[in-house]
Structure formats: structure tokens, C-alpha cells
Amino acid sequence: MGLAMLAGELEQQIKGRVLVNEPMKNHTTFRIGGPADLLVIPAEVEEIPFLLVFAERRGLPVTILGNGSNVLVRDGGIPGLVLKLRGGPKKIEVDGESLVAEAGTMMPLLAREALKYGLTGLEFMIGIPGTVGGGVVMNAGAHGGCMEQVVTQVEIFGPDRKFRRLPLMALQMGYRNSSLQGNFSYVTRVRFRLSHGDRELIKERMEQNLRYRRSKQPWNRPSAGSVFVNPQGEAAGRLLEMAGVKGLTRGGAQVAEKHANFIINKGGATAADVLALIEEMQSAVANKFGIELKREIQILGEDRICRG
Numbered sequence: 001m002g003l004a005m006l007a008g009e010l011e012q013q014i015k016g017r018v019l020v021n022e023p024m025k026n027h028t029t030f031r032i033g034g035p036a037d038l039l040v041i042p043a044e045v046e047e048i049p050f051l052l053v054f055a056e057r058r059g060l061p062v063t064i065l066g067n068g069s070n071v072l073v074r075d076g077g078i079p080g081l082v083l084k085l086r087g088g089p090k091k092i093e094v095d096g097e098s099l100v101a102e103a104g105t106m107m108p109l110l111a112r113e114a115l116k117y118g119l120t121g122l123e124f125m126i127g128i129p130g131t132v133g134g135g136v137v138m139n140a141g142a143h144g145g146c147m148e149q150v151v152t153q154v155e156i157f158g159p160d161r162k163f164r165r166l167p168l169m170a171l172q173m174g175y176r177n178s179s180l181q182g183n184f185s186y187v188t189r190v191r192f193r194l195s196h197g198d199r200e201l202i203k204e205r206m207e208q209n210l211r212y213r214r215s216k217q218p219w220n221r222p223s224a225g226s227v228f229v230n231p232q233g234e235a236a237g238r239l240l241e242m243a244g245v246k247g248l249t250r251g252g253a254q255v256a257e258k259h260a261n262f263i264i265n266k267g268g269a270t271a272a273d274v275l276a277l278i279e280e281m282q283s284a285v286a287n288k289f290g291i292e293l294k295r296e297i298q299i300l301g302e303d304r305i306c307r308g
């Protein structure tokens with residue numbers, strides 16, 4: 001069955017948006033990436049199981065994305081079905097010091113919601129341009145805070161096709177890591193435990209975090225955040241700067257002048273440009289310091305897809 005027919009079938013059965021041959025550059029903060037065969041933004045969490053079964057029955061591989069802020073999609077695009085949650089399920093429930101957010105909720109929005117209720121704990125999220133679901137999977141963090149400090153429970157739709165609630169312990173969260181990476185579990189809701197605090201102080205901390213970020217990072221240029229995780233006891237940005245890669249350019253991609261651990265898309269960059277830069281950055285640091293930098297950015301999709 002052709003993609004247009006599959007899309008038509010889906011559109012009749014869900015409330016979410018269905019797009020065919022959709023360029024992934026429209027759905028990643030890097031503004032890079034070839035087309036997804038089908039891209040669906042579910043309207044509600046309950047549509048996720050339906051979409052997974054739909055894809056399985058038709059042999060379509062499934063890729064899940066939050067806001068695409070930590071990924072590089074290759075130029076050939078992503079075969080099968082991409083489930084994108086940003087713009088989809090984003091209900092937030094607050095009960096005392098406990099807060100439950102649907103996976104498509106953007107982290108900065110959640111931080112502002114917590115502020116409204118005078119709840120402290122999410123100030124670190126204010127400038128991280130990802131969803132709560134992506135944030136849990138990556139154990140996102142900044143300014144001394146991170147997901148594992150505030151999450152108590154995660155609801156997933158698992159490979160066994162059941163919704164499950166997992167306690168924090170089961171997620172094995174480490175630095176930019178969790179057991180949810182690549183294990184075919186789909187985060188649907190996240191529960192946080194916060195505490196009451198002084199609204200003015202919470203607001204001031206958020207503003208401070210944003211000021212810091214704007215002064216240190218190329219926050220207004222398309223990127224996917226830090227390219228590499230920090231090696232033990234070191235800052236990847238410092239090593240890269242000392243290895244002299246700032247400003248290095250391949251096609252439309254450039255190592256940011258403002259922060260050597262960021263690659264920015266200056267306009268028209270391809271995934272191939274970025275991958276070439278990543279290799280050069282790794283080699284420069286390996287040659288100078290004998291340290292092997294590990295990628296934080298996740299690479300998705302294929303170089304070239306033969307769409308018969």
C-alpha cells in the first residue's frame with residue numbers, strides 16, 4: 001500500500017496530524033534531515049499504542065522524537081513512521097508538590113508552570129529546548145540540576161505493548177543516559193516531586209540560568225546542543241577549544257565561535273557536513289590529548305533511502 005493511502009487510513013482513525021514524505025529538517029532544531037516516510041504528531045497519549053500496532057502490522061519501523069533537539073537526521077531521511085510528540089500530548093496536572101506532565105510537554109513550559117504554583121526544582125529546565133519525554137530519556141540537565149533529581153516515576157508504553165509505571169530506580173539514570181535509550185519503550189507521562197519555594201527566588205534563578213546560557217552558547221543559531229558529553233573530570237568544550245577547532249567549517253556546518261562543543265547550521269548544512277565536522281573534532285582532540293570524545297547527539301536515519 002502506498003504512503004498516501006496509509007496516511008489517509010491513519011487520518012480517519014486518529015485526531016493527530018499525519019504528514020507524508022515530510023522533511024525532518026522541519027522537525028529538528030538543527031534544521032537538517034531528509035524526509036520521514038510518515039510523520040505523525042499524535043493528539044493524545046492514548047493514540048500512541050494505536051500507532052505502534054498500526055506500524056507493526058504494516059512492517060513499518062518506528063522512530064520516536066520529542067522536539068528533535070538532540071538528534072542529527074541523516075540526509076536520506078527516516079524510513080517508516082516517525083512519532084513526534086512536540087505539539088502533541090502536553091497536559092500537566094499539579095497536585096500539591098507532585099506534578100505529572102505528558103511526554104510532549106516542552107521543558108521550559110513545564111518550568112514556567114511550576115513557577116506559577118511556587119514550586120522549585122525545575123529551574124534547570126528553563127533553557128533546554130526539548131520535551132519532558134526526551135529529557136527523561138537523555139537525563140537532561142544544566143546549571144547543577146538534572147532529571148534524575150526531580151523525576152519519581154515514568155509511565156511508558158513498553159515493548160510488551162502495555163502501559164507501565166516505572167520508579168526512578170528502574171531507569172538507571174546516569175550522566176546524559178538512562179536505560180530507556182534504544183530499548184523500544186515510549187515515554188508517555190512523567191511524574192516529578194518538587195517542593196514549595198519562594199516565587200521571586202525561583203523566577204530569579206530561571207532568569208539567571210537563561211542569562212548564563214545566552215552569554216555562553218550560540219542559543220539563537222540552529223544546533224542540537226552539545227555535540228559531545230564531557231569526559232570524566234573534563235569539559236569537552238575546553239578540550240575542543242584548545243585543540244583549535246572553533247570556526248572550523250564544512251559546507252553549511254560550523255563549530256561555533258561562541259562554544260567549541262556546539263556545531264551550528266549556518267544555512268543549508270547537510271548531515272554529511274555535520275558528520276564530517278564531528279569526525280574532525282574527535283580527531284583533533286584525540287591527537288592533542290589522547291582522549292576519545294563520545295557523542296551526545298544521537299544520529300538517526302539513513303544516508304540514502306531507495307524509495308521504490
Ligand SMILES: Cc1cc2nc3c(=O)[nH]c(=O)nc-3n(C[C@H](O)[C@H](O)[C@H](O)COP(=O)(O)OP(=O)(O)OC[C@H]3O[C@@H](n4cnc5c(N)ncnc54)[C@H](O)[C@@H]3O)c2cc1C
Pocket residue numbers: 029063064065066067068069070071085103127128129130131132133134135136137138139140141142180182185186187188218219223224225226298
Ligand atoms: C540550544 C540547545 C541547548 C541545549 N542545552 C541542553 C542542556 O543544557 N542540557 C541538556 O541535557 N541538553 C541540552 N540540549 C539537548 C536537548 O535539548 C536535550 O537532550 C533534550 O532532553 C532532548 O529532548 P527532545 O524532546 O528534543 O528529544 P529528541 O532530540 O527528540 O530525542 C532524543 C532521544 O530521545 C528519544 N525520545 C524522545 N522522546 C521520547 C519518548 N517520549 N519516549 C522514548 N524516547 C524518546 C529519541 O528517540 C532520541 O533517541 C540542548 C539542545 C539545544 C538545541
